[in-house]
Amino acid sequence: MTEPHWDPFNRDCPTRRLLDRIGDRWTVLVIGALAEGPLRFGELARRVDGVSQKMLTQTLRGLERDGLVDRTLYPQVPPRVEYELTHAGRTLREPLGALDAWARTHMSGVIAAREEYDRAV
Amino acid sequence: MTEPHWDPFNRDCPTRRLLDRIGDRWTVLVIGALAEGPLRFGELARRVDGVSQKMLTQTLRGLERDGLVDRTLYPQVPPRVEYELTHAGRTLREPLGALDAWARTHMSGVIAAREEYDRAV
DNA sequence: CGGAATCCATAACGATACTG
DNA sequence: CAGTATCGTTATGGATTCCG
Secondary structure, eight states: OOOOOOSSTTSSSSHHHHHHHHHHHHHHHHHHTTTOEEEEEHHHHHHHEEEEOOHHHHHHHHHHTSSEEEEEOOOSSEEEEEEEEEEEHHTHHHHHEEEHHHHHHHHHHHHHHHHHHHOOO | OOOOOOOOSSSSHHHHHHHHHOOOSSSHHHHHHHHHOOEHHHHHHHHHHHOOHHHHHHHHHHHHHSSSSEEEEESSOOEEEEEOOHHHHHHHHHHHHHHHHHHHHHHHHHHHHHHHHHHHH
């Protein structure tokens, strides 16, 4: 049986492009916060603990640009802006959920290994 | 039906810790290169196109520290060093493979959306 | 309320040179 | 071969201020 493998070998493979896209501190977290449904800007800011206004805006713009998030402006005063995952964005929930499941079951072991390693050094 | 969701809401959740771990330019690519079996340092460097010696070393040290990669030194001259995924490291192949599958099917659409968005601006 | 614009600190990374 | 050490650059993100 051949093990599954993905192709990280050349600079322009889809995997690298995806990593360039979601490999920052906030993108995955914002998608996670939007996984259950639309949220306003301020709600998002409160849910994703620690994100600054600037980074939240920047992250959302990037996701919008890539067709993963829809932005809806309700022209009121004060303005109301809602963000929600597009269809494409929703398809990301599954693989990201798998990654999260891995984190929940294995991450404590990783932390333990790390502390063990640091003691040895 | 409640949608599956993962918890990105507080700073210390496992998901954030995982993202801190694999959310750099090279870690996921190195795991991918090791997915099929052990490799020597030089082989890894050639496969992960564009990685510098420094970053490859640094990435491998981090993975070793976290118990995801084993390092075996064969005391010869010149030295031979082999890296391979640990059991924990191998369990990461599946969720990362799912992410890669997503990239292969959706990434071209993402790129297209991006170019469309940039034309509009 | 939901940003945009600016400034600044640091972390991430790459290139190069050297070594057991 | 498989690193380590150092340096310089760029990317990233945080804090602050201002605005419709």
